[in-house]
Amino acid sequence: MANAEPRWLRYTLTAIALAFLFLFLALPLLAVFAEAFAGGGSAFFAALADPEALSAIGLTLFIAIFVLPFNVAIGICAAWAIAKFDFRGKSLLITLIDLPFAVSPVVVGLVFLLIFGAQGLFGQWLSAHDIKIVFALPGMVLVTLFITFPFVARELIPLMQAQGKDEEEAAISLGATGWQMFLRVTLPNIKWGLLYGVILANARAMGEFGAVSVVSGHIRGQTNTLPLHVEILYNEYNAVGAFASASVLALLALVTLVAKTLVEWQMRRETEMLDTALLPEKVNQESGIPS
């Protein structure tokens, strides 16, 4: 290939990347697993079979899955508006979308308490109607939505900007409806970015500690998520249990990546099959749209 770096440079760059990731990612992960298995395999599994640990895992998964569709829908909406159109206050809007990143997680929790807590803005009304938001599931879902809000949008905006709008405009001018254009043109173009965004949001949703901790109430077996469970176990001098739970979180994050790899693989196979079937047509298409 003419456009590849010389071999020495490839090797050097790969070495730098791997060294950096090893130092900052692999080593901490190894340390977590080392601590988790410090008491042997049986202690590790005993810690996970604990009913409180199981309920924490269930709750964590539930919240992560629940917030996912919201993030995808609103992420695509925001990215569509921002990347494909010009309007006043666009920078402001992008900044507002970024805002949840910049707010300290502890402050996020505090902010929701100021609104929904017993002493908060709507506290009186909520308690009069016996609606529980904070220290119950709705509050935990809300803060998770807040902290994961930017991921999908932020992942899609630069990608969609880089892609421009020629393809979509072409689709529309050829008579496609908005929905057809989205499904046939936009979605295939952004699928990887969308997937990365979802994976990040998902990982963050499962791993979040600070904000959730403020609104959870820490009721065992009821509002304790896995990250909260980890901290409690650690504070109780149960390091094995704490790090075992932490390693489960790390593994859960990897599961989404495995899913991504599978999807990627499947798609490649499909396109390869399509390519062989529709080869002449595809060549025509490609040469038919000069840029």
Added chain:
Amino acid sequence: MKRVLPGFGLSLGCTIVYLSLLVLLPLSGLAFKSSSLDWSQLWAIASGERALASYRVTFGASLLAALINALFGLIVAWVLVRYRFPGKRLVDSLVDLPFALPTAVAGITLATLYAGNGWVGRHLEPLGIKVAFTPLGIVVALTFISLPFVVRTLQPVIEDIEPEIEEAAATLGASRLQTFMRVILPGVFPALLTGSTLAFSRAVGEYGSVIFIAGNMPLISEITPLLIISKLEQYDVVGATALAGVMLVISFALLLGVNALQWWAANRHHGKHAVSL
């Protein structure tokens, strides 16, 4: 200008409604709470010696972490997209780890690794480099927690670069370095800037991991979120929201600046592009 593409009103409307309900309304609670202070009280809280020192530590360490991530994140993303090597998928999947690991676990683990008797600290200590329980430790923790941003923002963009463009540049006699600097870098720069900015803003607010590795000495290694927590410990919600508000305004201004810069750069870039076509 006529808009060809549909869905502008719908997508923008949905975004604004959602944003207002989920983000702006709660954050207005912050403003509401700290409005019980007058300006001089707010100023006194925000400009105390400890508070000022903590801004220096927080924003300085976050900037450093963002720069480290920008440089290494670019290399990592490039290597992950362009090269093949054994175990690549595994490495790829590791990148999200910092988000999935509860921040407290990250802090505890990093402090243990970088302490004088840890796996890494053991080798650094003889060189006179102390990481755990110094401001350097804060940089390490912040680099860790914000690492996925740059890599994950760059990956789809690099995947999207058309090989034809590079080939064209090579055919026209550009060296690989020239191609990179003139063709590739400008293309990925918006994403790089976005990723680094997000990494930076995430780092500024981070609390959970930092307190385990910082040492938390007043004036030296005390971060602003710790001051907020210590106000909450005193049941001083107003003081805490005041500090949080100050941080928020600074972060907001920085983000807005970068976003505006990027928008301007993108427009300029596009403009040029259009002319050259």
Added chain:
Amino acid sequence: MSRLIHSLSFALLAVAASSSFAQSSLLNVSYDVSRDFYKDYNPLFQKHWKAKSGESVELKQSHAGSSKQVRAVADGLEADVVTMNQASDVDFLAEKGLVAKDYTKKFPNNASPYTSTMVFIVRKGNPKSLKDWPDLVKAGVQVILPHPKSTGNGRYSYLAAWGYALKQPGGNDKSAQDFVGKLLKNAPLFASGGRDATTTFMQRKIGDVLVSFESEAELIAKEFGKGEFDVVYPSLSILTEFPVAIVDKVVDKRATRKLAQEYLDYLWSKEGQEIAAQNYLRPRDAELLKKYAAQFPAIKTFTVDEVFGGWAKAYPAHFKDGGSFDQIYQSK
């Protein structure tokens, strides 16, 4: 549209969450290392309540940092009872009207069913021969303690040293502040909590002495091994009390006052006291204290009330912004 789905799903969730409270239950909101104690105590109480009233009861626990828990209760976490490790935290609830103003009088012993004290954990064999507070301010000694402003352990450690200095001949606030200042100068870091301080000292091998609760020494032994450290009792230390209280507002709303009262009363029973002793918390019961004398060496202690006039005074004087802790760091 999405807004509608949004609010609808929240309403459903809220209903689901509140319906699970239907059966007879009690929520005990507590500090973070009390779990071992309540894990033993709760089944015992369930048996006791069943025998007494014929009803079975579900006991729910919530554990986290003390002040954080109390803030949560004030913000609407429906705790029937709170069991804390610092009176200042319960005071806050009393101030908010959730707990009786005179909650310390509602139960015996200042409403604290057991006590503990601050001791020194030193390296095996005590190589620097640290025996008392003055040894901790010597040059070259590194002291590990949690952050005095943001953690309960840190505050007790701070007040213990302050009280010691105050009680020395010629001691006054000025000399005490100098003493504590010197001690803090020997701290290479402030840990984020009791557990973090222990990890720093035991696992990362930083520091010569860790100031900690007596009851935590046993937890440290559980995690790191008994022979790994020595416990040193200073000549004088602070008596740490663990106040309990009924949250009036909640028990009235949920009609659980009788249950809550019994739950806390039972802490003073022989059975409850024995569980405390087994968890290395000093029981109030004199007989049991004697029975477990081997694990509770005699130590001279003072209370926060005696030396500082109660937490209501000690807290603002030392730990609020501008208090003595901040002054120590301003003069530097």
